[in-house]
Amino acid sequence: MTAAATMNYSTAYLFSTQGISAEALSIDESKKSISNRLLDTFSMGERSRIIFNRVVELTSIASVRGWDGYDGLPVTYGTHYYARRFMFRLPEHLPLPELSADPDGAISMEWYRMPDWIFSISIDDTGKLDYSGIFADKKVSGSSFFVEEIDSDIIDYIGRI
Amino acid sequence: MSLQNTPVTPNEMLARFVFQSKHFRSSDNTVKPECFMPHPHQDMSVTRHRDIDESELWKLGSNAAAERSRKSGTQITMYGRADISAKDIFDTDLNIEPSEPPKNHANIKPFPSEKAKQKQISQLLALKAHLVYFPK
Numbered sequence: 001m002t003a004a005a006t007m008n009y010s011t012a013y014l015f016s017t018q019g020i021s022a023e024a025l026s027i028d029e030s031k032k033s034i035s036n037r038l039l040d041t042f043s044m045g046e047r048s049r050i051i052f053n054r055v056v057e058l059t060s061i062a063s064v065r066g067w068d069g070y071d072g073l074p075v076t077y078g079t080h081y082y083a084r085r086f087m088f089r090l091p092e093h094l095p096l097p098e099l100s101a102d103p104d105g106a107i108s109m110e111w112y113r114m115p116d117w118i119f120s121i122s123i124d125d126t127g128k129l130d131y132s133g134i135f136a137d138k139k140v141s142g143s144s145f146f147v148e149e150i151d152s153d154i155i156d157y158i159g160r161i
Numbered sequence: 162m163s164l165q166n167t168p169v170t171p172n173e174m175l176a177r178f179v180f181q182s183k184h185f186r187s188s189d190n191t192v193k194p195e196c197f198m199p200h201p202h203q204d205m206s207v208t209r210h211r212d213i214d215e216s217e218l219w220k221l222g223s224n225a226a227a228e229r230s231r232k233s234g235t236q237i238t239m240y241g242r243a244d245i246s247a248k249d250i251f252d253t254d255l256n257i258e259p260s261e262p263p264k265n266h267a268n269i270k271p272f273p274s275e276k277a278k279q280k281q282i283s284q285l286l287a288l289k290a291h292l293v294y295f296p297k
Contacts, residue, residue, distance in 0.1 A: 068181065069229025069237040073201070100183035100193070104201045104276075115191055115288045120280060132280035134288065141281040 047096065051087045054099050055080055055107070062101035073105035078125030082146060083107040086123055089150050094158050097121075106130075111161035119157045133157050164209060164265055169257040171248035174210040175267070177290070178222040179240045180229060185292050192243040192290040194283035204270035207257070210244075213265060218242075219295065221263060241294040249289040253282050 061067065062075045086109070087096060097109035106122040119133035123146065131154060132141040144151055169175075177196060179185055184196035199205040208221050222239050229237040250257055250269055260268045272279050 066233045067235075069226075069233035069235070098183075100181075100195050102195070102198060106276075108195055110193070112186070114189075118194070118284060120194060120284065122276060122280065130276040130280060132277055132284055134284050139281060141277040143275070143277045 047092070048088070050096055051084060054096070055084050055087075058099045058101055058107060062105075067101070068103060070103065072101070072103040075101050075105055075107060076125045079105060079107050079123065082123050082125065082127045083109065086121075086129075086146050086150065089146075089148075090158070091155065094155070095161070111158050113161050117161065119161055121154070129154070131157070133160075135160055162212065163261055164211060165259050165261045167211075167259065169209065169247050169259065169267060171246070171251055173247040175207040175245055175247055175250070175257070176210060176218060176222070176242040177205070177207050177245065178225055178242050179292070180226060180237050182238075182240060185240060185243075190292050190294075192287045192292050194280065194287040196243050197283035197286040197290070198279060199269075199272045203272045203274065204268040205272070207245075207267050207269055208263075209259075209265040209267055211265065221265060222295070224263065239295050241292055243287075243290040244293055245286060245290040249286065253285055255282070 059075050059080050062072065064074050066072060067074060083099070090096070095111065097111050100108045100110070102108050102122055104124070106124040108120055108122045110118065110120045112118050116134055116136055119131070119135075121129050121131040123129055127146045128143065129146050130143050133139070135157075140157060144154075179192070179196055181195075184193050185191065186193060197205065206225075208218065210218060213221075222242060226237045226239040247257055255269050255272065257267050257269055260266050272282065
């Protein structure tokens with residue numbers, strides 16, 4: 001169990017890209033290769049696999065303009081990338097969200113308990129987050145940017161679900 | 162008979178047709194907020210129940226699905242509709258303006274331009290909406 005938790009953390013770290021030089025990109029590719037092998041080898045890669053599958057499934061549905069029959073913008077690679085990064089950064093104890101595509105090409109991530117207990121974040125190809133939640137009589141909404149870490153307020157809102 | 166010149170009253174029921182499987186939850190038969198997201202548009206289409214029966218209401222939804230299918234070049238399925246009262250729309254400080262054709266069509270507007278506020282409104286509307294599946 002401890003090993004699994006440690007490896008999951010490592011896997012999330014392996015997806016980090018902090019440099020843009022050729023060397024940095026090469027190292028990043030190596031990290032991805034290693035992490036993919038980890039995902040294939042160990043059962044604790046299940047969470048990562050779910051994230052990949054959910055994002056890929058959604059992108060396949062909304063990959064072209066007009067995917068909704070109403071001029072909907074496609075989910076771009078940039079949005080795909082930020083959504084994955086965001087979910088990899090979620091603490092392990094939090095559930096993964098259900099995904100859907102927004103008409104503006106953003107990916108919507110929803111945590112749901114019941115209609116009046118819900119939290120949702122839309123993330124776009126710049127890493128901009130637009131969020132809203134209802135917790136019975138309390139309502140929250142706002143915007144921020146996701147860079148490397150998830151704001152503690154957002155972690156708290158997700159944790160309430 | 163056209164309703165273009167008949168203002169929407171709070172006691173009217175409105176239908177938002179559901180064209181995406183990710184716009185409802187079959188687990189508890191509820192409407193997802195995404196069904197009520199206008200973005201990037203600042204208005205949202207609904208169909209008034211007034212003066213038409215159930216079969217005609219579904220026919221208008223089928224026509225809308227066919228039009229979307231034609232525009233997108235892919236098959237758009239109508240899964241059902243989200244019914245909501247006009248009062249619940251007015252309670253969020255939005256207006257409902259008749260906009261025919263098609264028959265009984267109206268636009269909910271103006272949504273705020275900020276997406277976070279749009280999401281908040283869509284959650285409030287989904288909370289009030291009632292999902293009706295398209296009969297097979």
